[in-house]
Amino acid sequence: MAQGSEVFIILDKVSKSFNGNQVLKDISTTVRTGEVLGLIGKSGSGKSVLIHAMRGNEEYKPDSGRIIYRVNHCESCGWVDMPSPGAKCSQCGKGTKIVEIDFWGLKERDPLRVAMRARIAIMLQRTFALYGDLSVIENVFEAMKEKSDDKKVARAIKLLEMVNMTYRTMHIARDLSGGEKQRTVLARQLAREPLLFLADEPTGTLDPETADTVHKALIKAVEETGMTMVVTSHWPKAIELLSHRAIWLEDGKIKAEGAPCDIAKEFDVKVVRDKKMDVQVGQPVIRVDGAKKYFYSIVRGVVRAVDDVSFEVNEKEIFGLIGLSGAGKTTLSRMISGITPATHGDVLVRIGDDWVNMSDMGEEGRGRATQYIGIMHQENALYPFNTVLQNLTICLGMKLPQE
Ligand SMILES: Nc1ncnc2c1ncn2[C@@H]1O[C@H](COP(=O)(O)OP(=O)(O)O)[C@@H](O)[C@H]1O
Ligand SMILES: [Mg+2]
Incomplete structure (x- = not known):
């Protein structure tokens, strides 16, 4: 100060x-x-x-x-x-x-x-206030009051330098990472x-x-x-x-x-x-043993999204997966919930006394225990135009009378 x-x-x-x-x-x-x-x-x-x-x-x-x-x-x-x-x-x-x-x-x-x-400028947690189809520098232009093109470009570059975004000047905003989007929002707000x-x-x-x-x-x-x-x-x-x-x-x-x-x-x-809470944990319910998931991409070749991961999770346990963006957290979660089959190793979930192999595709191409697993995604999966009650009842497949 x-x-x-x-x-x-x-x-x-x-x-x-x-x-x-x-x-x-x-x-x-x-x-x-x-x-x-x-x-x-x-x-x-x-x-x-x-x-x-x-x-x-x-x-x-x-x-x-x-x-x-x-x-x-x-x-x-x-x-x-x-x-x-x-x-x-x-x-x-x-x-x-x-x-x-x-x-x-x-x-x-x-x-x-x-x-x-x-x-007064404002920056919020997740509403990345950007034009997704425009490039980073065009997004900054949109927030500027300068009229002449020369002045505009010079000032926009200065702002992008301030937020360390010059290496992404011509990138389309939609494809930026979360941190890059927030820094572009910051540059736009600073323009004002x-x-x-x-x-x-x-x-x-x-x-x-x-x-x-x-x-x-x-x-x-x-x-x-x-x-x-x-x-x-x-x-x-x-x-x-x-x-x-x-x-x-x-x-x-x-x-x-x-x-x-x-x-x-x-x-x-x-x-x-x-x-932190004290709870008595029970028997294992999830067993992941040498699990791998490789994707094949023309651009990136073999992508080892999950590479030889083993752990067990017990009943009543809260098990945390921590890692940087791209470390494989979401893929592993999808493997456990039976949405993405493992390429190698075992991903087992116990339902009662049965150990279900989540890579064996059941009905509709999903692991057989998927119906017993609740998933909450990073992005909110709510129906934005429905009420909270409607959101809950749609999930249960319940129909309410008109009123
Ligand atoms: N527009 C609103 N209408 C009614 N209640 C609100 C509104 N905005 C916030 N609240 C309530 O005000 C309280 C404080 O919320 P908030 O300021 O969002 O907390 P924080 O940002 O610290 O998480 C909460 O009980 C929240 O439900
Ligand atoms: Mg808040």
Whole structure:
């Protein structure tokens, strides 16, 4: 954080309820220019609600309390900028005044509120806000206000350098990895020159190594642009790495506030490690012995997706498979559930007293025990246009009456 930074954001007793359930309770803090505030908390603790309230999303208007942005305002052109006493307007060169924008106290179309909102950028966990059919650089162009082509290209390249994406400039966005997509989203958001960057679990679904490339890009962007950031995570490591100061939210309240290393450690000890349960495990139910799955691809030749893996899983056991993207986790899961037969070795699942070989294709080309196995995929397999109840009943093959 730069020396001589000014107070930029004031949260003053922000509270919010949904259907009588209070999800934010008297949240108060201040954030200075160039500062990164980390919000850590369990799922459902209120992190996203606070982020959406700071962004000004209609549903998230606080019931009480205020969100104040303290900015330099140019009365002649309306531009808002970081608070800096006596600075000239960066757009028209006229004088500016520091004003306190009571974000939710103003009408939606109030010019000050509109000007402030335009300078807040947001990045979310999994809605990769990209044009899938366009290249990386075209995606950045779409977010830029520059008119001349020369200026556009020069600036887009600069932004791609900032997020370490120049090696993918002409790549089609759809084919990028998760980390590359998030870095492209970051470049697009930076093109809008935000004063405040809200990052809601920006690396929540990425593996640690990929997440690290996004964390590095975020740190670099904050350092190079001087913008202020509020970042949320349920991952102590990310909060420790990214933020200058951290707040631990629990049930919508500030449970602790302080140095990121202290808060992250406390959260890790009290919440992350506390989750272990003592259970009595039973007899083996899954036996994987020397299992291999090779694919043959014209481009890549023999792909050894799973190569000689052996383990046993017992009843009531929670067995974790960890590995980088492409390490074979999904293929192995598909082999156990009988969707993908093994090329070598044994993949056995016990149903009652029978050991079923999951590579022997049963009806409809699936292993015979597949019907007893539930699978939850990485991408949500829900019917988006149906209700939760309909989603549940479709799975059971149950039909409900019209009402
Ligand atoms: N739009 C909404 N309508 C009703 N309840 C909501 C809405 N958004 C969030 N909530 C509720 O607010 C609480 C906090 O949620 P959230 O901020 O998403 O938690 P976190 O981001 O920390 O996981 C949860 O109980 C959640 O169900
Ligand atoms: Mg959230």
